[in-house]
Amino acid sequence: xxxxxxxxxxxxxxxxxxxxxxxxxxxxxxxxxxxxxxxxxxxxxxxxxxxxxxxxxxxxxxxxxxxxxxxxxxxxxxxxxxxxxxxxxxxxxxxxxxxxxxxxxxxxxxxxxxxxxxxxxxxxxxxxxxxxxxxxxxxxxxxxxxxxxxxxxxxxxxxxxxxxxxxxxxxxxxxxxxxxxxxxxxxxxxxxxxxxxxxxxxxxxxxxxxxxxxxxxxxxxxxxxxxxxxxxxxxxxxxxxxxxxxxxxxxxxxxxxxxxxxxxxxxxxxxxxxxxxxxxxxxxxxxxxxxxxxxxxxxxxxxxxxxxxxxxxxxxxxxxxxxxxxxxxxxxxxxxxxxxxxxxxxxxxxxxxxxx
Numbered sequence: 240x241x242x243x244x245x246x247x248x249x250x251x252x253x254x255x256x257x258x259x260x261x262x263x264x265x266x267x268x269x270x271x272x273x274x275x276x277x278x279x280x281x282x283x284x285x286x287x288x289x290x291x292x293x294x295x296x297x298x299x300x301x302x303x304x305x306x307x308x309x310x311x312x313x314x315x316x317x318x319x320x321x322x323x324x325x326x327x328x329x330x331x332x333x334x335x336x337x338x339x340x341x342x343x344x345x346x347x348x349x350x351x352x353x354x355x356x357x358x359x360x361x362x363x364x365x366x367x368x369x370x371x372x373x374x375x376x377x378x379x380x381x382x383x384x385x386x387x388x389x390x391x392x393x394x395x396x397x398x399x400x401x402x403x404x405x406x407x408x409x410x411x412x413x414x415x416x417x418x419x420x421x422x423x424x425x426x427x428x429x430x431x432x433x434x435x436x437x438x439x440x441x442x443x444x445x446x447x448x449x450x451x452x453x454x455x456x457x458x459x460x461x462x463x464x465x466x467x468x469x470x471x472x473x474x475x476x477x478x479x480x481x482x483x484x485x486x487x488x489x490x491x492x493x494x495x496x497x498x499x500x501x502x503x504x505x506x507x508x509x510x511x512x513x514x515x516x517x518x519x520x521x522x523x524x525x526x527x528x529x530x531x532x533x534x535x536x537x538x539x540x541x542x543x544x545x546x547x548x549x550x551x552x553x554x555x556x557x558x559x560x561x562x563x564x565x566x567x568x569x570x571x572x573x574x575x576x577x578x579x580x581x582x583x584x585x586x587x588x589x590x591x592x593x594x595x
């Protein structure tokens with residue numbers, strides 16, 4: 240069995256609220272730590288980098304224990320978006336190489352490889368202070384790549400970009416990372432960014448790893464309502480469990496209708512729960528429920544927003560149950576005051592225990 244490049248064994252840091260973190264990161268893999276602000280993502284990166292020390296546990300790189308090694312002694316590159324504005328791009332990238340023990344004869348070649356990888360050929364002599372947000376970010380990534388260390392740590396690296404260039408660069412860097420075979424530990428609070436960049440995502444909740452899996456597995460089968468909310472938009476309809484059989488249950492929604500769903504972590508009959516269903520899994524028809532078919536629920540259209548690649552519909556179920564649905568442009572949709580109904584596959588809906 241291959242030894243993982245990075246292994247975290249029972250890592251605890253009480254100041255950051257982290258307890259018993261166990262993770263493996265394979266060679267050439269990107270693993271994203273996903274959680275809201277303050278959950279311990281950055282703290283975990285600092286422990287791996289050696290900036291802070293764990294209260295318990297071990298950090299191993301290629302089977303070698305790193306405890307006792309200063310940050311400068313660890314073969315780890317750390318992304319830093321803050322570049323010296325008065326230096327040229329080449330000077331800024333070269334600045335850190337002596338600290339990694341890179342021989343002077345090899346530095347120019349490493350800088351050139353990093354610049355080419357990030358599309359910065361011809362930018363060597365530009366001053367950092369003269370660069371726009373995206374070229375400046377590219378330079379920061381080039382500086383992190385130039386040492387060519389076994390592990391790269393990224394802490395919310397795209398935070399300084401507007402949404403459109405941020406999304407585009409995430410996909411571009413994904414291609415760069417796979418072409419170069421980089422091994423990356425990424426910390427982010429952005430679920431879309433985590434899914435775009437990572438091979439696996441580890442969700443940090445209440446100081447531990449709540450779930451770790453591929454982006455698709457986490458999106459399609461989140462273990463808790465908290466996790467479902469981190470990865471994409473979710474409808475959350477409160478209700479009470481009426482019956483439970485193996486992996487399925489029936490729920491009476493607070494807004495009136497009864498529905499079925501897969502059991503995630505909901506309790507037994509009588510317990511409060513949340514039914515979660517993603518907007519793209521909700522079918523909408525401009526028909527009465529009895530004409531739409533089995534499992535359809537009567538609804539009323541309350542709002543419509545055209546968003547280019549889809550139409551966002553706000554539907555009301557029963558008494559005050561609000562549900563978002565997404566439909567492709569050009570499809571037949573209900574009109575305010577006209578007949579409407581919604582339906583979804585019970586297998587796509589999950590019943591979670593009610594959030595505290």
